[in-house]
Amino acid sequence: MVRYIVEKILDNLYLLRVNDRVKFFEALWDIPEGITYNAYLLISKDGVVLFDGWKDEYAEDLLDAIRTISDPNDIKYIVVHHVEQDHSGSIQRVLEANSGIAEVLCHPLAVKMLQSLYTASFKFKIVKDGEEFSLGDRTLKFIYTPWLHWPETIVSYIVEDGVLLSCDAFGGFSIPSTVFDDEEDITNYLKYVRKYIVNVIGYYSDYILKALDKIRGIGVSPKIITPAHGIIFRKNPEIIVDYYERVARGLSERGKITVIYNSMYGSVEKAIHHAIGELEKRGFKPVTFKFTDSERPAIGDILSEIIDSEALVIGVSVYENDLFPYVSYLLELMARKIRVGKPILLISSYGWSKVASSKVSDKLARTYFKIVESIEFQGQPDMEDLEKISEGVIRLLEAINQG
Template identity: 40%
Template sequence: MAEDNRRVSVHKIQKDFYMIKAEDTSIKYFEGLWEIPEGVTYNSYVLIGDEGSAVFDTVSRGFTKEFIEVLKSLIDVKDVKFVVVHHMEPDHSGALPELIKELNQAAEVLGHPLTGRLIESLYGLKPRFRPVKDGEVVKLGQHKLTFIHTPWLHWPETMLTYVEDLKYLVTCDVFGAYSIPKHVEIDVNQLPTEYEYFMRKYFANVIGYYRENILKNLNKLKQLNLRVEAIAPSHGSILKGENVLEKALTLYESWAKAEALDSKVTVVYTSMYGYVERVVEYIVKALSENGVNANVFKFTSYERSNVSDLLGEVLTSKLVIVASATYDADLFPLTTYILELIVKKTNAEKPLILLTVYGWGDIASNKAKELISKSKYKIVRNYGINGLVKDKDYVELNKLIKEIIELVRG
């Protein structure tokens, strides 16, 4: 059951544990960068104990008024004993200044030791802050909260909270997803394909850069042997189901390692006047006729794909094909931008094919190879075409198509 208050609603998850969800349907670019037409939610959680309440994170600043109203409809704010800050990024802490004002120093703010400094630097506030150690336990009446530091997942002060009696793990960004899901809770064993897509996209965009730290923290969570029945992230739905933590850890581990799905090919190209586009269309058509379907992301004068979606697809691709125009005797600017993000966010030992089209010199190819050389990606084929596709080019492209088919089926 949900009580709606404009864009913010409260949901009873189980006795003593509630979600306050803000739905952002207006946002276009998450973090001012990632295209998310699917929107996003900001989830705060409230735990009610017999000796007071705890609020876990807040919501983005634009939802502050509604958040405070909904919180007051759920509990008496005078009963708030703790405000737990898992991560100080403003999409989670945006309503924190108003909440601190409402509490009037009556509650303690708990967080990683770095969190207190961030509250002051980001909001100019000095609340009753208490740093909590990794593994520290705090009691809230009948509830026992254990704090788990997970640095660089994805900020240095990130931490999680394990509510032992409920067997709930409150994770902030970790295991979150883009979109505004229809369901507050989702069974991880029956994860909808679309929702997993939005989880992976979010991972690639926001968390993926910190791959080594992700793997370290995943291993740490495994070793804790927590008995978890639900994962409560700050974006998307609550994950439930048998072995929910193990399933979530497996997904994150596969993405952190950029493990490929069988035969998955992702093609990204930039084209000004159609020369590159015609080359790509020829290759993609031939692959399709041979049972190999490619995910195509295009950046042309008439259409521009979402880079945010591209990164999520590259992460699980077996092969990446990059085709680029030449511009100002250099690599096309959008290709540079895209390659830099691919290298930074999805860096993995995957084969990559590089195609360029040029007029008076194939400088674009050299620039692209220089960028890719800084990564784990391996260029298995590099071919440049001088203007129109000629007979000799078709011979090479047909060879390339055969190589691609063998590679993805191998």
């Protein structure tokens, strides 16, 4: 079965894409939607340039894909935008097939990182921030974009064609059925972009904004954006730039409330159903995730919904004098990956001692999240507890309005 796609982007520029239907990304994120690794091949007057690569298990496929366009021995330069192995994993095999001719163009920090991963005897050529590198008929401009997604990350801009090879930036999860933005339902794709941003680079959200400022500041306004994951934007590159900015800023979708809870035997669930009823009475249709005997949502999906929510309702039961483990884990990742604040209504049920309010506050201590109301009750919620929840929902909605 052919897992890869070779597609001409311009007369001299090709996409080499492999579709990876892997279960988890970085051994962490559930991605039933899959992921693509996009490498690019530029045929210039001064020789063939390979930008990035694929995961090591697809190295032979990458060579096959390259051979449909060029002899691997003709690759004169390999640009390593980012050392993470989803892109660099195939470099050893490519250099072997290339008889070690190619020079590796990269950030200074990438040198030791590559040497620590591969045994190839690399011929490095360090590129400088803002450097222009002539390929005869084409010029590559290299721009440092630290922390997108590692410290050594750079992007390249093909000056004459207005193509921004952006590596992880502007990428997304999923295996889009087509290659370009003019052929795909972008609205549907953007939810995988949001998930990718929050899961993979959420911790470095500020650097997305810094990179956008930097790229705009040096007058680069790409006509085509070719990321290392997902769709290529050529019809409307502003869509992906604006969306990245939106997600990095944590902007909310009006009226979006996300409810997340666990319930072992139904006590928390009863209280949460009441909160949802109160929200629905006021016209809200919350996005709901629950950890129960029958459901276990993916943490990466929840984080992705949180980033553009206006507010959250979190329901948690007390478990071994602490928070129910999956909710505890979620809070830990919220603290790392979501760098903006959202108001929270906290609901908790305990058996003999209430701990949720202080435990959740601790977990979210160094974040911008704000617990507007915390309602804790023993066992099943009684009428008084439900009344408090109704009031809590009103407080939550007020917090949204107060921004």
